[in-house]
Amino acid sequence: MIKPQVNRRASGQRSNESGLKDLVKMSPLNGHSNLVMVIEPEIEGISLPNWIRHNGDKIEAMIHKHGVVLFRGFDTKxxxxxxxxxxxxxxxxxEASAWENTAPRHKVRENVYVASTVPKTESIFFHSDHSQSAYYAEKVSFFCAVAPEEGGENPFVDNRIILAQMDPEVRKTFKEKGWRLVRNIHETLGVNFKDTFWDRSKEEVEAFCRAEDINLEWHGNTVKTIWTRAAIVEHPITGEESWYNHIAFWHIAALPNQVRESMLSQFGPEGMPFNVLYGDGTVIPDEVIHHIRDLMVTHQESFSWQSGDYVIADNILTSHGRTPYKGERKSRINLFNRTRRPAFKPK
Known part of the structure; x- marks a missing residue:
């Protein structure tokens, strides 16, 4: 019996003669990006999962070098x-439940989540997922099943560039002091206690916080959690220093003035749902936050989603956001490689 032959080129497997570029073409986004590399098929019928299985090391090296890889034009809808x-x-x-939850996160199936439930009229500023945690999520992926009619981009920034372009005194202070996230979990505002800790019991939450180096305080119907982390970290694989935190995301200076004043009058500085301080508990001046936010906006790179796009980003070397959009937007995320980060004490 003659066995059917496998079309190695179409399946994504490589023969001894074929190389990485035989099946796909790789190019910088817009022809010049150092951050986003685009991989597209050169021929029809390539199975992207099969191609990835045979080129995982090369993909990882590309992500560590550039930060983001976009797979586009494959039969993935x-x-x-x-x-x-x-x-x-x-x-x-x-599983996202391995981390505490700070934003609504809906599970599609095992390890797969809706990218965001923030209303489509709102933007999401740059951040690296779970940067406040004692454990890295080393990589994050985005799959676009349905692209929006307009907007909805996930712009990226290279955290290494943000660090390099930062005012030297600002960088030095964060290197020494780190950052502190203070969160007050209110039952009627934002993600409540039950959803924050994925239905864990009080005893389980206390054990979780001890393991995660989170200070936990009970105040009647409000729960306060306090994280103190390094603001600048060394990448566990490349050894590069990277700006890795939510400082410009959760600091109260990031709020619109009217919203900020309203919330301060309601909760006071100590009761804000989220606020960020230096790691020693001192206040970060507003102008420092504006400086960081301006850098991130200046150095962002983005692309319009196409249905079937799949993106992998190094979650330590890059930050991502989201723009407002119109129409339906169906985006899924995965988190990869939960690894313990070094402990940090402010100087």
């Missing part, structure tokens, strides 16, 4: 396609 791509990646897929 359904949720099942995105799940198959994620399953083919050479990293451990993580």
């Amino acid at each position: 359904k949720d099942e396609d995105g799940i198959a791509i994620s399953a083919s990646l050479p990293w451990k897929k993580e």
